[in-house]
Structure formats: C-alpha cells, structure tokens
Amino acid sequence: MTAPAINGRAPDSGAAARPIAMAVERIVKRYGDFEAVKNISFSVAEGEIFGLLGPNGAGKSTLIRMMTTLIPVTAGKATVAGHDVSKDPDDVRRMIGVIPQALTSDPDLTVEENLSIYAKLYSVPRAKREKNIVEVLEAVDLLKWRGAPTKTLSGGMRRRLEIARGLVHDPRIFFLDEPTTGLDPVSRIAVWEMLNHLKSTRNLTMLLTTHYMEEADKLCDRIAIVDHGNLVALGTPVELKNSVAGANVVEVQFDREDEEWRERLERLTGVTSVQPESAGFYRVITTSGSKTTMELVEMAAQLGESLASLSVQNTSLDDVFVHYTGRQLRDEQVKAQMASWAMMPSRGGQP
Numbered sequence: 001m002t003a004p005a006i007n008g009r010a011p012d013s014g015a016a017a018r019p020i021a022m023a024v025e026r027i028v029k030r031y032g033d034f035e036a037v038k039n040i041s042f043s044v045a046e047g048e049i050f051g052l053l054g055p056n057g058a059g060k061s062t063l064i065r066m067m068t069t070l071i072p073v074t075a076g077k078a079t080v081a082g083h084d085v086s087k088d089p090d091d092v093r094r095m096i097g098v099i100p101q102a103l104t105s106d107p108d109l110t111v112e113e114n115l116s117i118y119a120k121l122y123s124v125p126r127a128k129r130e131k132n133i134v135e136v137l138e139a140v141d142l143l144k145w146r147g148a149p150t151k152t153l154s155g156g157m158r159r160r161l162e163i164a165r166g167l168v169h170d171p172r173i174f175f176l177d178e179p180t181t182g183l184d185p186v187s188r189i190a191v192w193e194m195l196n197h198l199k200s201t202r203n204l205t206m207l208l209t210t211h212y213m214e215e216a217d218k219l220c221d222r223i224a225i226v227d228h229g230n231l232v233a234l235g236t237p238v239e240l241k242n243s244v245a246g247a248n249v250v251e252v253q254f255d256r257e258d259e260e261w262r263e264r265l266e267r268l269t270g271v272t273s274v275q276p277e278s279a280g281f282y283r284v285i286t287t288s289g290s291k292t293t294m295e296l297v298e299m300a301a302q303l304g305e306s307l308a309s310l311s312v313q314n315t316s317l318d319d320v321f322v323h324y325t326g327r328q329l330r331d332e333q334v335k336a337q338m339a340s341w342a343m344m345p346s347r348g349g350q351p
C-alpha cells in the first residue's frame with residue numbers, strides 16, 4: 001500500500017514502481033507579476049490515468065499547456081516521454097495527443113475529414129492513416145458517423161470526435177483538458193467508459209483536468225488537487241479520502257440555524273467539523289457516522305427540533321478539497337457548470 005497524504009501532500013509514491021511517463025519538477029508559470037503555477041512537482045507512471053482536480057483558475061490548463069509545449073515554462077522542468085519540453089519540444093509533440101479545453105474540430109468538415117487533416121499534419125502515411133481513422137472511430141463509437149458534417153453532432157459526440165482526433169497518430173501519452181465539461185451526465189459517463197477502455201486497449205498514459213470530483217474519483221488512478229496554482233494534495237482517491245479526519249459525512253437539515261445549534265452539533269461523539277451550508281443544512285464530518293447520527297436524532301427529539309432531512313455518506317473528494325483549501329469545490333463546480341451550459345451551442349439531441 002502507498003502512503004497517504006501527509007501535511008497536505010502525499011509522497012509521490014504511486015508512480016515509483018513503474019516507469020515514469022512524465023514528470024514536472026518545481027514547475028512555475030508567471031504572467032508578469034502573477035504566478036499561475038507555483039512550484040509544482042509530480043510524476044505520472046506509464047499506464048496511469050492522472051487527474052488534475054481544481055476549481056476555475058487553479059492553473060490546470062496552464063500546467064497542461066506547459067507540458068504539451070504550447071507555452072514556455074518560467075522556471076523548473078517538465079519531462080514527457082523522456083524528453084525535456086523546453087529542450088526537445090518536437091520530440092515531445094511526436095509522442096503526445098492533446099485535447100484542448102475548447103472544441104477545436106472544424107464544424108464545416110465531416111468527421112472523417114477532421115481526422116484525416118490531423119493525421120496528415122502528423123505525417124501518418126496514407127495506408128496507416130486509413131486504418132487508424134477506422135480504429136479510432138470504432139474506439140469512440142462514431143464509425144457510422146464518419147461521413148456526417150461535424151456541425152450535426154451533439155456535444156457528447158463532438159467530444160468523442162475530438163478524443164478520436166487526438167489519438168489518430170498513435171500517441172503514447174494523452175492530455176485531456178476537461179474532457180467532459182458541458183456534457184450531460186449520461187454522455188459524461190459514456191466518455192469515462194471510453195477513456196477507461198482506451199487506456200487498457202491502447203496502452204496509453206493519460207493526464208486529464210477536471211473540476212468534477214466524481215470524474216476524478218471514478219476515472220483517475222491518482223489525483224493532484226490544485227488550487228490557486230499550488231499543489232495542495234496528491235494521492236489515489238482512497239488515500240486522499242483516508243487522509244481527511246472523519247470517515248463519514250452526516251448531511252442534515254433542521255428548521256434551525258444558529259451558532260448555539262452549530263456548537264451542539266460539534267459536541268456530538270466523533271464529530272471533527274461542522275460545515276453550515278444553507279437554510280439549516282449542515283455537513284457534519286465524523287469518525288463515527290452511526291454514533292453521531294443516533295445522538296443527533298436523540299438531541300433533536302429532546303429539544304423538539306424537527307429534522308427536515310438526514311443522510312450518512314462516506315467521505316468524498318469534496319471533503320478532501322475543503323480539508324486542504326478551506327473552501328468547497330462544489331460551489332465552484334456548480335458555477336462552472338452553469339457557465340458552460342450557458343455557452344454551449346444547442347445540441348442535436350444525440351447523446
């Protein structure tokens with residue numbers, strides 16, 4: 001077993017046993033006086049799906065842009081597939097596939113034309129090009145749409161096309177910047193399944209960014225939580241959750257909301273913290289969900305306070321985020337989701 005996060009940062013243990021596919025060492029990106037990425041180090045083992053999880057503006061895209069040679073590194077070092085991104089950018093580019101945050105396929109071309117142009121840009125020979133296009137379209141379940149104009153695809157299909165395009169030259173390392181932002185939940189799960197399938201069938205190493213905790217939890221072997229340009233925690237989803245005191249979260253809603261009530265909740269057995277949310281809704285972090293819940297229900301009954309709702313859950317990555325940053329990622333996530341839905345073109349109805 002690998003060690004859990006310590007002092008907000010786990011030792012970079014998960015990557016040690018297998019060959020390293022990519023690494024950043026004390027990497028920094030400055031825009032004038034503003035430091036978008038602050039002295040971050042981690043490494044990703046071959047075959048891993050590694051997630052950068054953080055709210056808007058955390059520095060996720062900036063990190064990916066440096067690792068994919070799109071912007072220069074201010075200080076520190078990034079190595080991808082054994083090549084230094086600053087010294088050998090062309091070697092790095094040959095080894096990687098990149099899905100940028102914004103959709104970049106041409107809506108006026110067909111699905112196949114979008115792939116073909118990319119394969120030509122990467123100098124994939126004609127025979128191999130045709131074979132690769134069929135293979136990647138099959139992998140993302142778009143083969144029957146190969147002749148369709150890209151503008152007729154739904155948001156989920158367009159994302160899948162972009163993923164296929166990033167793979168058409170057989171890269172070993174795949175960078176995906178928010179691969180599921182703006183997708184409905186069903187399409188998002190379809191993309192996760194596809195990425196997992198690709199990982200096992202194509203021997204890929206993936207680095208993806210997300211602000212969806214569920215995505216990081218379900219899809220990633222290890223996660224780096226980034227916030228304001230800092231790496232605040234690093235580990236497997238289980239290690240990160242275990243690193244936070246409290247095994248359970250009791251979500252409870254009363255008709256009452258005041259400081260005295262909060263203090264009463266804090267005094268219940270096992271409670272390590274109480275986070276008031278809105279309108280009498282509290283998240284109670286506890287080392288013993290069952291004891292805390294029983295005492296809580298008794299206390300409410302004795303004091304004549306009615307319980308509007310109650311649920312007991314295991315610690316989530318949201319709790320991990322709160323623990324290391326003092327804020328909730330969910331708030332940021334909801335804002336980002338609303339913004340992305342507002343900006344999405346109307347979809348064609350397909351998943």
Ligand SMILES: Nc1ncnc2c1ncn2[C@@H]1O[C@H](COP(=O)(O)OP(=O)(O)OP(=O)(O)O)[C@@H](O)[C@H]1O
Pocket residue numbers: 031034036054055056057058059060061062063101211
């Ligand atoms: N070219 C630039 N010039 C100045 N500041 C920049 C530039 N690019 C990014 N930044 C700033 O760097 C910070 C990190 O941005 P970045 O795009 O990496 O965040 P992110 O984690 O990808 O966020 P999001 O989830 O919104 O995509 C932000 O404060 C952003 O405004």
Ligand SMILES: [Mg+2]
Pocket residue numbers: 060061062101177
């Ligand atoms: Mg970004």
